[in-house]
Amino acid sequence: MIKRKTVLAFFLVLLTIALPAQPTEQARVQQVIHEVFDAFSTGNIDTMERAVTADVNILEQGEVWTLDSIRFHFRKPRPSDFERVNTLEFFQTEVSGEMAFVSYYNTANIRANKKDR
Numbered sequence: 001m002i003k004r005k006t007v008l009a010f011f012l013v014l015l016t017i018a019l020p021a022q023p024t025e026q027a028r029v030q031q032v033i034h035e036v037f038d039a040f041s042t043g044n045i046d047t048m049e050r051a052v053t054a055d056v057n058i059l060e061q062g063e064v065w066t067l068d069s070i071r072f073h074f075r076k077p078r079p080s081d082f083e084r085v086n087t088l089e090f091f092q093t094e095v096s097g098e099m100a101f102v103s104y105y106n107t108a109n110i111r112a113n114k115k116d117r
Contacts, residue, residue, distance in 0.1 A: 086107070091103040
């Protein structure tokens with residue numbers, strides 16, 4: 001009986017390892033949020049436009065960001081030493097049809113003009 005349980009446990013481990021992990025809808029949405037903040041880090045509007053739909057609304061610190069306001073923000077010049085590193089902690093991700101509602105906490109460590117902000 002013990003040998004049978006060991007073989008079964010080994011088979012389950014192999015099955016778990018062998019099956020490719022399928023990301024959930026929530027994980028895919030969270031990946032998009034990472035892409036959005038990566039675009040903020042690099043200032044690349046093309047990356048942003050690929051990540052979101054044209055009617056995106058991002059509520060960030062009480063401000064509503066649309067794709068137009070993000071484009072305007074990206075046009076501002078950046079210092080040559082600009083660097084932004086984001087750390088995202090997701091609290092809740094709900095997907096309803098073609099829409100997602102995501103609650104997260106983002107810490108952005110920013111360095112510009114030889115100063116940390």
